[in-house]
Amino acid sequence: MAQANPIFDNETKGWVDLVPARQSQPKLTSNLEAKWLVIGAGFTGLSCARRLAEINPKDQIILLDARELGQNASGRNSGYAVAHSHFSGPYQESQLEKYQRVDRINQVGLNSLRTLVKDNSINCDWIESGIYHTAADNNSEIECDHFINYLKKRDIRHTPLSKKDIHNRLGTSWYKKGVKVENGALTQPAKLVFGLADNLPSNVELYENTPVLRMTLGKAVKVMVPDAIITAEQVIMACNYETFEGAKPKQRAVGVTLSGSITRALNRDEINTLGSESSWGILSLHSGGATIRLTDDGRIAIRNTAEYNNNHLLTDKQLINRQQIHRQAFNNRFPQLSQVPFEFLYSGVEGVSANKTNIFERFSDNLYYAGCFNGSGITKGTAFGIGIAEYACGKKSAIVNDCLALEKAKWLPPKPFLDFGAWFTTKQRFKGVGRDR
Template sequence: MKSLGVAPAYRSRSGWNALLPPRIAGEQVPTARRFRTVIIGAGYTGLAAARRLVELVPDEEVLLLDASTIGEGASGRNSGFLLINPGEPSANAAGFTEDWAIRQMALVQAGLDWLRLLVRTHSIACDWEEGVPAITAAATAAGEKSVRATRSRYEAWNVETQEFGSEELRRTLGTGYYRYGIQSLTRALVQPAALHRGLADNLPAGVTLLENTTVSALSDGAPFRLQTNRGEFVADRVFITNNLHARSLGIVRDRMIGIYTYGAFTPELDEAQLNDLGEAPGWGALPAHRMGTTMRKTMGRLLIRSGDSYERELDPDTVRAMLTRLYRNRFPRMRTHEFEHVWGGLTAITQNGAFAFGQIRPGLFASVGCGGAGVVRGTIHGKLLAELACGSQSMLLSDRLNQAGPNWLPPEPFRRFGATAQIAWEQWLAGAER
């Protein structure tokens, strides 16, 4: 038996989830204690894997466990950008072939298409918006150089993207903070907690979802025995889709680190304040540097996301002060710079940005290491993981299996020293992009 760690106890509710009506968590313990498949982790990856398993094997009995409540985990704490950027890090390096980039985007596009179909089929109210300005915006000369280089790569892949000059950005976003931008490869903007809840509440009949259920130990082989706070369950096979917590099982233990990032929502703004946030009724702004600041104008509010910390969540007052400063820098004319909700979210980062994906050993499958891109990418990875387990074959699965896995990371304390130094260095490089 290997012991699992405890899921993160966040200091604050997800702002996205706090804006939604109350929801009753699925906590009715099933009478059955043995299942064909148990999935640990009901984020986008786990939900997709469960759904696809039942599609492929209609009489499949799947138990889907989550240590948190749907909408309150990392899946409900992101910024809601559904992007189709090439997933492998070498997509941004010299020598990365156009063909491979296009195949990577096709992989993510398949996840987006499936999500769109599910949202429409089940009438999931998640503020799904396509065609909204979702701009990668640069505030510095270095940032502009980086964004222009990104646009050149897109052109090499035959992907057209709109350019924005400083005046267009000022009109669209309501701020003169930025000097250059391009329409990102964001294909939709969503309310992530609402999407997460909608997918979980419309699972097929063969899936039993059990929330607030922590797995404390897992046996090494089939039949797998899972010790939980709700008793023992037995499974013929197990899927690990709980990202960072896979380390407690010895899965990619030396390949992932945990990074907290932070977001805040303003209160609902009046018409005059919304007009100060630009002409567009809604928009998204992504940073030119990965340590930069993300923003959205949505639901009559401003969302701002920034800041990174290694493995430990910052104090909410510290986060509020940081995000208030970044808000004021961009919109100094706003009447107030207060926030109604401030929260953090934990994501699993690998050194080279690659997922760990596939069969770890007989009967044990995993897809972890989302790198903060789990909505679309996690969805397609969960779907393909189910297909792999069922023996299905496709070009998408072949392309996924041909990707490199995550690189090795040094042990603690060297890992912490390296990660914190890298965060500080990248934040310095980001400069005014923060």
Template sequence: MFVANKLPQHLGESGWVTMLPRRTPRPSLDGAVKADIVVIGGGFAGLSAARRLSQLDPKLKVVILEAGEIAEGATGRNSGFIIDLPHEVSSEDYGGSDSDARRHDIKVHRIAIALAQQLAKEKGWGKDIFDPCGKYNVALGPQGDKHVVSYAKQLEKVGEPYRLLDGREIAGVTGTSSFTSAIYTPGTVIIQPAAYIRGLADSFSGAVKLYENTPALSFERQGVAWRIKTPKGEINAAKIILANNGQAQSFGLFRGQLLHVYTYASMTEAFDPSLLGGDRSWAATPAFPMGTTVRRVRGDDGDRILIRSRYTYNPRMQVSKTAIARAGRVHDRKFEARFPMLKALPMQYRWAGAMALTWNGVPAFGEIEPGIFAAIACNGVGATKATASGIAAAEAALGMDSWLVQVFRGFAAPKRLPPQPFLTIGATANLSMKEWSAGLE
């Protein structure tokens, strides 16, 4: 029997959610139901798994349990990049002679993008929710410029298209002369993450049932099936897909194998688009690992700038208002350095979002108990990797031996973490060192 010792906590108001119209959540579970498969977690991994299950067998009875409301968790706090290429632009990610492995990773990422593209087509979404516009990696100085050039060379090795931009050219895109160079890659999709995940959640009907504000409190073996208990009900199901990322550890699973890291974001008030030149919608990741992600978001009431930076290790899976305020001060400095013409523009929203990482950078995936399939630990780039992991978990749960399932089964097991207090000391020092190394970037 697996019993949760804590429920998810989310602090700070995500601008993505607040900018959307109010939504009536699906009812919580009240009573007993039966299902073929229960999906625990209503984020990228869980809802992608449910979608794949319904594609493979439309008659399959699937129950999705979301502890809170859709988009209120980590998914609605994402920066909204569904990336086809490795997230960082350092040459280590493409590893010279390891070009075949990089092509392999790119194929996995594009399977995730394909699911999102199909959903966007079905829903008739515009670019305000789903924009296949590609992304930029931007540099703010000589160190970042070197990484941009190195990344371009690695892309050539794997035959991926790109375009290099000098300072003047990237200024034409961003409206600011702060960036010294950039590289553009066309395959990334930019989403409004809260709107995307709401749309995916609201696409289910028929044999797929979603219950919000319904945390799984425990699950235990009952003969050949599983009984999942919630605050006011229970489900009896043959199989479970565990897609609640770091919260899996609250059930005692993957103990000593998951690193709980939070990243932080701030979003400005809406401003008159005439105050900033360039394109009204673009997205950029940093040229240097652990740098600053920036997006310009076009809206009916004006445009906004998103700044995401700062990482902290939080083994108790919670953050404080003080930590968000501290990160916000960092964001303000980063914002002013990039957009001095907007330095008087205040931030309207600040929030934190959880990530689950493993020591060796692999997902926690597979059949961990008879009938329980895990799609855990996205290791960052959650919109892409969690989506792919959810698809693979769905296929594995139905006994498929697809290429994607083989890929995820081929990963090594998550490496055990060092004991405390060495883990906290080491993780905190490592994050601080990487952020310091990123410098202005």
């Protein structure tokens, strides 16, 4: 029973290209029945499947991905496993409970990943060196002051940085000021997601290149994929912003497409121009600012465009145009390295909501959904995977309570209003970005 495949972007560019090729798991080609089905094998789906398997060691857990592993947001992000989220604007005492809740969720994800990386000897360039937050323009300078005050109020370990401090540490004079949050990890995202998949419990069966086409709800859920039908007692959707026929709730998440470039490996003389730290990550204090990494293998990665592209990756022509923006931003920050070429160019899609929150819900007695992480899916997505698995199993836990207590994502209008609204909102993300782009 073969059905036409929907269009799913599937290309090897960016972080996946920096690691040795892996043998993907086969696609599903025969009908099967299972108690548990998890749709989406990114950080959330992998975490969810693992936790389900731990709670139900005698049950078969089916895990599907529409693409090859690492071709979703999990392998295309910039590798920041944050411990503390940045909330724009001044510290608000009335929001303390929210601040604490989000950080507890981040910590659950960070702790889980740290343990998995260590216990399974996953080689993913994991380094808990903290994360830099920087300001190059007047608007983000103000935000830097707000963030430092927030960190002080929350008693979070941090180091304020002057322009000179940043230059000495990172080798760039572009930024006016910044702060280093001392908690948090950096990783090579493709290596991490591959390692997590390679160390799943034995009762988890992973099928790649198996997109869901349609779903029929009932006492048992029937899920159609191109070459088979799965009959599952319980289904958990861990597919970020993507949905499909028969399971589409009112739209609350859209995909925003980002792009980035990665240099060749720098030589020793070039590395020596980059200050005292051998590996680091910068997040801009403006929401539309550049994200920059110096990787463990001596490359610089820069990501500084975001746009609504109807939930799809950019074409080769679009990417080449965007790389001009990457090049200018790179040269601004590292004029001493302006001769260093980019070796890789890629795009990726992140799930975002109108009010910058997440989705964690039970849609029916046997259908659950966790997703939409607004660009912070490594730790939060991992925690949501644990939480949604425990929720579906009827367990009461702190992570379930915290996820359920988050603000609900707002419903979005249908197309064509959705397209215009998403395009306009994404454009607004860069309002006032100035030198931070």
